[in-house]
Amino acid sequence: MTPLDTLFILSACTLAVAWAFGRRPAAGGLIAVLYGGQILALAKMSGLASGALTMIAASPSFEVLGQALSWRFDGPAWFFALITLGAAFASAWFMAGEWGEGYRRKGGRLGLLQVALALNVSSMLLLLASGDLLSLFIGWELMSWASFLLMLSAGGVAVRWAFKYLIYALGGAMALLGALAWIHAQAGSLQYAAVAGLFATLSPGQAWTLVLAFAAGFGIKMALLPFHLWQGPAYAETPGPGSAFLGAISSRMGLFGILVVLVHLAGLDLLDRLLIPFTHLDARDLLGWVGAFTLIVPTFIAVRQHDARHLLAWHGIGQGGYMLIGVMQGDALGSAGGLLHVFNYATYQAALFLVVTAVVHRTGTADLNKLGGLVTRMPLSFLVMLVGIIGLAGLPPMNGFVSKWLIYRDLISSGRPLMFVATVIGTLGTIISVYKLIHNTFLGQLRMEHEDIREAPWSMLAPMLGLIVIVFLTGLMPGLVLDWIAPVQAALGLPVLDHSLGGVDLPNGGLDMLWVVGLLFAGFGVGALLFLAGNRHRYVHPLDNYAGGHFLTTEVRYHYSDDFYPGLMHLIGGWYRGSIQWLERALVSALDFLAQWSQAWFRSAQPALWLLGVTVFALWWVV
């Protein structure tokens, strides 16, 4: 039995336990331990991450209709599996105590949530392990349906968004299936080697069709523009820990697909050869720019959200843009930045979704208009959100800075000014948005009804704090994760980034986070000494402040999130046209119209007359 078999068996056991006992809150701990066991099984395969091994196969393999199906883990699979299992472990731990009980008490189906989560993890592992395009497609479909189940599990408004996801996902699956069928017809095989061989022989027209089909199929999962509309609400309405899992890693499976098929099998050279007529652009630029717009548009949609969960979910789409930009850069620095961002993003996004869930658990709302001032009641949760938003905004000393720095640095050295500006616009949008998040949740006025709020319980705090420790440590020592990324780059045929524990040492401007973070904390130390050198301060009530002659009371609310940046919206508010929403609605209406019309035609026309007509035609044909 290979270590990969062990992992699959453990994953199946987790699923079975979730199925049998998941609805009991007491079983939550056991399920979390089982996810921990899967991480240990993954650790047994760490040879893949250090580059000592290139592949570990699973024992079972099948033959279906002459196609061999096999599963194996390589560097990329190990890296994505680690993030998947880490996110599942944190979510399961979070669910294991008070949250699970509370969810069940409020009528939530805890068992369904646990099963859906376990099913997601198993199907994603299966997808990551796929050794040919057919097993990839099977894993892909299983995962799509599993995430549909997870989104659906809350019921109510979530169902609508889950169905919207399903329609998008089916569209994506059709694109993939079409591409697979065509490849099979041409190459007679769906093995990776045969597919790579086929890609090398295609005419530009054929190659374009295949590239677009795969990019659309995988891109829908990543919610790349213009397929971004489903993801924000669908993830946001999923029950808390589920949304943390989905937000952290689920969409990245789309990136994994792009890495396997477009980067590895087709190769970036092929994308470079596919020119867009009348421009200087090629298919790779196109995908890079899709990434850039996916970064900017959803990020600025996030700025306008006033539900914390929706805000985070929209940022999740935007952050995927960085990853795609980095990967499409294709060189050592850029692709390492994109891949590192997958890991970094998962850590802080999971922490952020969990902390928002903790706030919802205590206050009953994620509406940013109805929160505020909670820092005095939930200080550790505040710390989690603070570290999380610094990561999301990509500021030092957290890990998000390092991955973004690699991407910025690469865009400068490869001479892409507009793309560089696009990435910075994304960062600026993120900064203003996350400040609104933390300000309206934890800072400002405390509402009267929140006077007696307590800190989240330890069963919820522990996984969140664990995640922010990772966010900080991998910011301090990005080399730890870059070590795992080197085999990923090698396996995908990308150049490998030369790095050190603290970052990268480039001759023309490098980064050493060990020094940078040390410097920052030394600076804070000096700042603190200076602060303490001042005269002794005393604390006053938050309402004891100056408001231009007025007296502030708890009845006078000033928290607002609808128009938090009025000056900015005064200028760019008109740019939110909702064109793609309009397009989506137009498509739906057109389909609806067609359906109604054909139904009406079928009903109103005289069936007897049609029957007569057909009979006469048939007789004429026979005669």
Place this chain on the structure above:
Amino acid sequence: MNLTNLAALAAELLLMPLLAFSIGLFLVLLMRRIGARLQRRVGPPFFQPLADIVKFYAKETQISHGLIHDIGIVMAVGGYVAAEALLPMPGMNGLADKGDVLTLIYFLMIPSLGLALGVGQCANPNGSIGISRALTAMVAYDIPFVIVIFGVAWHYGTTNLVDMIAMQQAAGWGLWDMPLLAVAGLLSLQGMLGKQPFEIYVAPAEIATGPMVEMGGKYMGGLFVMQAFQLYTAGALYATLFLGGGDGHWPTFLLQVFVVMAIPMSIAFQFPRYRTEQMISWFWRWPVALGLAGIALVMHF
């Protein structure tokens, strides 16, 4: 790294923030004197900035709205203290090899974040509006500013500030090679310093000085210290990017910093205040256009 190098580095890490702060105090004085001259006043005496800081820190009434208020001020000052070690001075490179110009500009956002957090806890509507405006202003001026950073980094082929200085010493100032970017940079500086006509987030008559509204005593003192650092950092960064960092000589360097900073300060006292959306559209139009034209110039000629 041997012991002598380590000791030299430690000395630099101590000296750089200290020198930056001292020069910053002179820049505060310069700003006040320029304002006074333009308004036909005498202006404050030489030691006034230092006296102000001592007074703020020593005041008897020191009011805090909570721990985050305190931490915010610590972050605001500490972030700048740390950032100075990434910005080379004549004869001292500090840690500029460990973090490049990109790291520096993201470092400079940490004090703003600290201030935003601290003001947030004060729960004052004026402060909150001030921060909303300050962050909006950042979206406005940072876009032309990063365009300038891109152009400069592309031109020198490096993001390392030490290398940039060395190259300018060998081949002449960046100002002559990148005049458009230099102008765009200067315009961005005006917004970055929050000087008129872009002082939308202070706006004393509108929102009661915005972020500063709940700050008194050492909190205000912290902001004063931060301002001194900010003025120095802006001037020194500009001198490093475009003026060869004083060609490695202290007198030239100081002269450059003072001249560069005198420009936005002189402009500031001539203007009333723009509205927020006017500021954004101004920055997204003129400095961005100049910056992009500057990049085109640098990349193609």
